[in-house]
Amino acid sequence: MSNIPTIDTNLFVPRKRRRYINRVVFTLGTLALLLLISPSVWIIGQVLVRAIPHFSFSVITTNGVGLGGGLKNDIVGTTLITAGVGVVAGTIGILTGIYLSQFATGQVAGLLRGASEVLAGIPSIVIGYVGYIALVVHFHWGFSLGAGLITLSVMVIPYIAKTTEVSLRQVPSSYTEGAEALGFKPTRILRLITIKSALPGIVTGMIVALAISVGETAPLLYTAGYSQNMPHLAFTHSPVGYLTYAVWTFYNQPTVTAQRLSYDAAMLLIFMLLALIASSRIIVSRTQRHAETKG
Amino acid sequence: MQDLVVNTEDDPHKGQPATEPSTIELAEIILNVQDLQIGFGSKVVIEEVNLDLRKGSIVSLIGPTGSGKTTFLRSINRMNDKVSGFWTKGHITISGKEVLSPDIDLLELRRNVGMLFQRANPFPMSIRENILSGVKAHKLAKKSSHDDIVRDSLEKVGLWKAVEKRLSDSPFRLSGGQQQLLCLARSLAVQPRVLLLDEPTSALDPISVEAVENLISKLVPEITFIVVTHSLAQAKRISNHTMFFYDGKLMESGPTSKIFEDPEMPETQYYVSGRMG
Incomplete structure (x- = not known):
């Protein structure tokens, strides 16, 4: 009994201290939040302030001509590349995640996970160069939509696979057990219960991956090339334009028109990202209206 | 409502299933367990389980935590299959069909044996x-x-x-x-045809418990129930057959009234009188 410490009955002293700690932690938390938010607000603000005063809708409706014209070809190019990455990387990444979370065991799983992590760590410019050697040169695809979107897909598959795997693993086992006990086929459990519950995580992974591919420049320089012509839906042998190229190249030009186009391109990229995030929120809220916890 | 619940606990005969014991004896045997032994890896978890269960019975599985009740319950619809190192010996048959056979249609088994x-x-x-x-x-x-x-x-x-x-x-x-x-x-x-209930009411309030229990008694004889429960009062109230598991063995199995009022084994006597577990 003598080892049990006596409880301090003076409640006022620790309470004061608790309040003090509470205030310090709250302040630090708020500061961290501000530090996190301020760069995004600042960047968006700066881009908008520079782009909006001179913005004209002809930027969206005309192709680029030399250092002037519009960004129509770049908008279509970025949209095509991103949509392609969504299909290619989305399919392979989600299937990999499903395989890793549900079926893979032992060494195969370890090998696949390791390979995926290594791939995620390779700098994008290196992946771009590999894409150039393999697709543009070796397969004779030339600078093209195909080379660009496949190289970007290889880059973002690990993100999608990882988030898919993690969110599938987090599905409560009580759901799957309940379905097994009712005599559901494994594929039915996966389709109706597991994937549906994991959808918020999978969609988030997809959005991060697409956001990365919308914003990448280096791998595309090597693979998609650049063109001010409107992309025609050729998979190979036809370079395409994209917005990040316009941001970088036009900003470094001495003419005001070119620099304005650069800000317009940056603004359009930001809008694309916001649209991606908004659509993911809509998908998640639509599919999760019967979920235990709202996504 | 609170009184209702207390009353049923006081009177072991109240809330007994509507089915008369005589009709149960005449009913077909739906579940048969013979020399069942279950284990994980080198460890034997349950042994010496034998049971003949007639259609429309309500069976309670009682016993301290870790005595093997749930493991037994989950092997009736093969829910332990995915647990690594799990193995079984002996026989479980439902309406004459061997449950433990690798050829059984698991999906159909689980449609017939709900949980x-x-x-x-x-x-x-x-x-x-x-x-x-x-x-x-x-x-x-x-x-x-x-x-x-x-x-x-x-x-x-x-x-x-x-x-x-x-x-x-x-x-x-x-x-x-x-x-x-x-x-x-x-x-x-x-x-x-059979429903396996794994402590179905342990997370519920007394009124919901009563609702579930009443329902069970209403659903026999079409459905046979096997219920794992930690509530001895519940076992007394709802079941006509009780199996007492202790340390991985089926210590005693028989009509509920016999297990509670005149048990043969000292362990059963200890457990049902509340001196153990």
Whole structure:
């Protein structure tokens, strides 16, 4: 009994201290939040302030001509590349995640996970160069939509696979057990219960991956090339334009028109990202209206 | 309502299943267990389990934590299959079919032998879809009869009035007791012959417990129940047969009244009198 410490009955002293700690932690938390938010607000603000005063809708409706014209070809190019990455990387990444979370065991799983992590760590410019050697040169695809979107897909598959795997693993086992006990086929459990519950995580992974591919420049320089012509839906042998190229190249030009186009391109990229995030929120809220916890 | 619950606990005969023991003796044997031995890796978890169960019985599995009740229960519908190192010896037959055979159609077995878990586990889909999930998985009915199945299943468990107008709502908005009744309705919709209940009421309030227990007594003799319970009062109230597990062995098995009033083994005597576990 003598080892049990006596409880301090003076409640006022620790309470004061608790309040003090509470205030310090709250302040630090708020500061961290501000530090996190301020760069995004600042960047968006700066881009908008520079782009909006001179913005004209002809930027969206005309192709680029030399250092002037519009960004129509770049908008279509970025949209095509991103949509392609969504299909290619989305399919392979989600299937990999499903395989890793549900079926893979032992060494195969370890090998696949390791390979995926290594791939995620390779700098994008290196992946771009590999894409150039393999697709543009070796397969004779030339600078093209195909080379660009496949190289970007290889880059973002690990993100999608990882988030898919993690969110599938987090599905409560009580759901799957309940379905097994009712005599559901494994594929039915996966389709109706597991994937549906994991959808918020999978969609988030997809959005991060697409956001990365919308914003990448280096791998595309090597693979998609650049063109001010409107992309025609050729998979190979036809370079395409994209917005990040316009941001970088036009900003470094001495003419005001070119620099304005650069800000317009940056603004359009930001809008694309916001649209991606908004659509993911809509998908998640639509599919999760019967979920235990709202996504 | 509180009084009701206390009263039933005081009187072991009240709330006894409507089925007379004589009719049970005449009914066909639905579940037969012979020399069952279960283990994980080199460890034997359960041994020497033998049982003949007639259609329409309600069986309670009682015993301290870790005595093997749930392991036994989960091997009847082969839910332990995925646990690594799990093995069985002996026989479990349901209506003459060997459950432990590798050739058995697991999906069909589980349609016939339903299960209700300790914690209600509705699926993340609407109340209506929850009821229909099993029906659709086994393609048991045409779309035109789905409405009737939903209504019939929910009426059986007494939930219809409460959810009639919100069939497309999330099941997670229901109370814990209602969620458990929904899961029961979901199991009933596929017309099982045996229902395995793993501590189905341990997370429920007394009123919900009473609702589930009344329902069980109403559903026999069409359905045979095997119930793992930690509540001795519940075992007394609802079951006509009790199996007492202790340390991985089936210590004693017999009519509930005999197990509680005149047990043969000293361990059983200790447990049912509340001096152990």
